[in-house]
Amino acid sequence: MKTGKEFIKTIFFVELIKGMAFTLKTLLFTPPVTRRYPNKVKVPAQPGFRGLHALAKNEEGKMKCVGCGLCGAYCPSKCIYIYTSEGEDHTKVVDRYEIETPRCIYCGFCVEACPFGAITLSEHYEYSTYSRDSLYMTKDKLLENWDKYFAGEKGKRYFRDFWRPKTTDFKGYEGQAMFKGNKNEK
Ligand code: SF4
Ligand code: SF4
Numbered sequence: 409m410k411t412g413k414e415f416i417k418t419i420f421f422v423e424l425i426k427g428m429a430f431t432l433k434t435l436l437f438t439p440p441v442t443r444r445y446p447n448k449v450k451v452p453a454q455p456g457f458r459g460l461h462a463l464a465k466n467e468e469g470k471m472k473c474v475g476c477g478l479c480g481a482y483c484p485s486k487c488i489y490i491y492t493s494e495g496e497d498h499t500k501v502v503d504r505y506e507i508e509t510p511r512c513i514y515c516g517f518c519v520e521a522c523p524f525g526a527i528t529l530s531e532h533y534e535y536s537t538y539s540r541d542s543l544y545m546t547k548d549k550l551l552e553n554w555d556k557y558f559a560g561e562k563g564k565r566y567f568r569d570f571w572r573p574k575t576t577d578f579k580g581y582e583g584q585a586m587f588k589g590n591k592n593e594k
Contacts (some may be wrong), residue, residue, distance in 0.1 A: 446534070456570045458514040458529040461507050461545055462553035471551060472526035475502040479518035479527050487511035488518060505547040510540065530557035531566065 410418065417423065443449045453459060464472045475492040491504040518527050530553060537543060545553075557563065 453531040453533050455531070456566070457531045457533060458516050459533040460530050460535055460553055460557070461509070461512070461518075461550055462528050462530050462557055463505060463547065463550040464526050464528055464558070465551065465554050471502065471547075472524050473502055473505060473522075474524060474526070475500045475505075476523070478521045478523065482517045482521035484515060484517065485511045485513055502547065505550060507545040507550065509535075509543045509545055528554070528558060528563075532557050 443451065445451050466472050475490055477490050477492075480486075480488040480490050487508040489504065489506040489508075490502065492500045493503050495501040514529065516529060519529055532553070535543070558566070
């Protein structure tokens with residue numbers, strides 16, 4: 409049984425009017441929270457985000473990768489292709505190093521598996537495209553990515569916060585790098 413007050417509220421649609429007034433107030437006076445990406449606002453990647461791959465270069469600007477194939481063996485998506493041949497001095501030459509990025513799940517295993525810190529995942533994520541071919545990363549493209557996203561000062565914060573020499577933990581190859589999941593982890 410409704411009280412007199414509740415009955416008056418019902419016949420005059422008081423709750424409905426209150427709700428509509430609240431909606432109108434929100435519409436008129438609350439600024440929109442939608443960010444107009446990518447035309448007006450750029451959204452920075454979270455630090456340590458695993459984005460586009462890059463092949464690391466050493467101080468002399470040479471590719472660090474020696475073509476051992478460990479990254480490809482660890483990759484759960486089997487999307488890394490490495491083709492090598494024997495050089496004049498019997499060293500291994502990396503003829504082709506390719507990653508089919510649409511199949512990559514960005515797990516970071518290739519980074520962890522590499523004994524030479526030669527493959528990295530940059531924080532760059534804005535590479536969507538209509539062409540599947542452009543997502544196929546060749547050796548040249550991967551080396552270019554190093555220059556774009558890591559060389560010089562650019563990669564310092566990333567390496568400081570998200571990599572650590574594996575040698576200190578596992579006594580591995582000197583300079584071996586490892587992806588750190590938690591930046592507070594030391
Ligand atoms: S991030 Fe994972 S899936 Fe992607 S290439 Fe590396 S190992 Fe393969
Ligand atoms: S990126 Fe590292 S693990 Fe992969 S082939 Fe090159 S040296 Fe070996």
